[in-house]
Amino acid sequence: MGVGKSTIGKKMASILGYQFIDLDKLIEKKEGKTIAQIFELLGEDYFRQIESEILKTINDAKTIIATGGGTPCFYNNIHYIKESGISIYLKANSKLIFQRIIRYPNKRPLLKGKSEDEISSYILQKMVEREPFYLQSDYVFEIPSSSAESIVKSILLQVYDIC
Secondary structure (H helix, E strand, C coil): CCCCHHHHHHHHHHHHCCEEEEHHHHHHHHHCCCHHHHHHHHHHHHHHHHHHHHHCCCCCCCEEEECCCCHHHCCCHHHHHHHHCCCEEEECCHHHHHHHHCCCHHHCCCCCCCCHHHHHHHHHHHHHHHHHHHCCCCEEEECCCCCHHHHHHHHHHHHHCCC
16 A cells, blocks of 8 residues: 555556556446445455456456555465466555555545544554565565656566566
8 A cells, every 4th residue: 555556567567568457446447436435335345355356357468467455465366466477565664655645545445534643553554464465475675765767677677677
C-alpha cells in the first residue's frame, strides 16, 4: 500500500512494451463497483475471493500486474504469482507509506474513518502480517523516497538486465 506499484508498473510496462494491469481497476471494471463499494456492500471476504479469481484469469506473459497490498496473502495467490512470472516486492518503511497514503486515507477501504494514529498502527500491523508473504517474492526492492524513474531503472537492470 502506497509504495508506487501502479506508477512503477506502468513505467516498466511502457519501457518493456508490455501490457499493464492494475488489479484493483480490473476488479472494479468487472464488478461494476469501486473497491470501497465492494468492501462496504459485500465485505472483505467477497473481495478477496473475487480478487483471486480475477488474478488467475490473467495469463499473458508480457503483462505487468500491480496487485493490491493484500493480494499475495490470500487464497495461495503468492504461489500463483510466482508460478506465473516474476514477482517483485516493493518494500518501503512505515513512515514513507504513512506519508504517501495520509493524503487520501478514504481512498482505501480498510483505512476509511481511521484517525492518523490508527492509520499508523494499521500500517505497522499489516506490514508485520504481510511481510512473510511478500518475502517469498523473487526480488525485493527497497523503496526510498527517490524517484519512480530511478526505481524502475534499478529493477530493469537487476531483473531484466537492461537499462
